[in-house]
Amino acid sequence: xxxxxxxxxxxxxxxxxxxxxxxxxxxxxxxxxxxxxxxxxxxxxxxxxxxxxxxxxxxxxxxxxxxxxxxxxxxxxxxxxxxxxxxxxxxxxxxxxxxxxxxxxxxxx
Amino acid sequence: xxxxxxxxxxxxxxxxxxxxxxxxxxxxxxxxxxxxxxxxxxxxxxxxxxxxxxxxxxxxxxxxxxxxxxxxxxxxxxxxxxxxxxxxxxxxxxxxxxxxxxxxxxxxxxxxxx
Numbered sequence: 001x002x003x004x005x006x007x008x009x010x011x012x013x014x015x016x017x018x019x020x021x022x023x024x025x026x027x028x029x030x031x032x033x034x035x036x037x038x039x040x041x042x043x044x045x046x047x048x049x050x051x052x053x054x055x056x057x058x059x060x061x062x063x064x065x066x067x068x069x070x071x072x073x074x075x076x077x078x079x080x081x082x083x084x085x086x087x088x089x090x091x092x093x094x095x096x097x098x099x100x101x102x103x104x105x106x107x108x109x
Numbered sequence: 110x111x112x113x114x115x116x117x118x119x120x121x122x123x124x125x126x127x128x129x130x131x132x133x134x135x136x137x138x139x140x141x142x143x144x145x146x147x148x149x150x151x152x153x154x155x156x157x158x159x160x161x162x163x164x165x166x167x168x169x170x171x172x173x174x175x176x177x178x179x180x181x182x183x184x185x186x187x188x189x190x191x192x193x194x195x196x197x198x199x200x201x202x203x204x205x206x207x208x209x210x211x212x213x214x215x216x217x218x219x220x221x222x223x
Contacts, residue, residue, distance in 0.1 A: 008150075034212075043115070043202050043214035044153070088152060095141065097204070097212055099152045 003027060006089055006100025015109050019076040023089035023100045026070065030091040033065050035074045038086045038102070047087075048074070079107045111137045111207045115215025122193055122222055130188045130218045132203035139205030142186035143212070144178060147200040159186050193222040 006023045013019055021035075032051055036044035048063040050056045050072075056063045062075040072089055084107050089100040112135040122128050132142060140161050145153040157173075159165040159180035167173045175197075177189040186205075190197055203215040 036214075041200070041217065041219060043113075043204075043217045045214065046211070095206070096143070096155060096158065097153075101152045104150070 003093070003098050004089060004091060004100040006103055008101045008103060010104040010106060012106045012108060013079055015079060015081060015107055017079050017107070019074075019079050019083070019105060019107075021074040021076075021087050021089075021103050021105070023072045024070055025072070025091060027093070028067070028070065030093065032092040033063070033072045034090045034092075034097075035061075035063055036088040036090060036099075038088060040085075044088055081107050081109050083107050111205070111211060111213040113139070113203060113205050113213045113215040115203055115218060117218060118216060119219045120221070122220070124194055124222055125192055127189055127191045128193055128220060130190075130201055130203070130220075132186050132188075132205070132215050134184045134205040134207075134213075137205065137207040137213075138183035139186070139207065140183060141206045142180055143204040143206070144176070144186075144188050145202045145204065147202060147217075149200075153202060156188075190220065193220070195222045198222045 034049040035047045038044040053067045060077045064073040086102045088102040157165045157167045165178035180186040202217045
């Protein structure tokens with residue numbers, strides 16, 4: 001079992017849709033969770049991070065962590081074509097990032 | 110915010126030659142730098158962790174003699190792909206750690222070995 005599992009998609013939605021991206025993890029000791037966005041042929045950029053359980057909102061993005069079920073989510077409201085990218089969930093173990101496989105998202109105009 | 114500058118963004122080299130990739134942390138001191146490799150439509154695979162002034166720690170299965178990492182200063186880490194072969198063609202990305210959760214990535218280097 002991989003430490004962080006993520007559905008690779010691809011996921012295609014119409015502009016304006018609400019997007020839900022999800023990951024599961026195996027180790028209950030994980031505490032920091034991040035979401036990165038990666039455009040094609042670019043390095044990942046940090047979108048959001050959360051510590052422990054709960055929600056965190058930043059504009060159209062909401063990150064959610066449910067430690068009881070070891071489930072993390074990223075919601076994108078009013079999705080835009082510019083949101084088309086690969087989204088990677090990640091956690092921190094021993095100073096190293098552990099990534100999910102990444103979900104490729106396409107937002108169609 | 111924190112910035113990591115990675116160069117070159119693209120490089121094509123002949124089989125058997127060596128290629129150096131540089132990563133610089135522009136506005137923070139990166140005592141630790143991470144080097145990743147990414148295949149098309151795949152996630153990032155950690156190759157090695159470098160700490161300033163000491164030897165890099167390589168992940169299992171990564172050839173340390175092929176992928177030489179130097180982290181001579183708090184703002185510069187380099188990856189040299191030695192005696193490159195076509196199977197080394199990939200997207201290489203570095204990352205510097207600036208906070209507990211802040212891992213800032215370079216823009217990546219696309220290496221093509223012909």
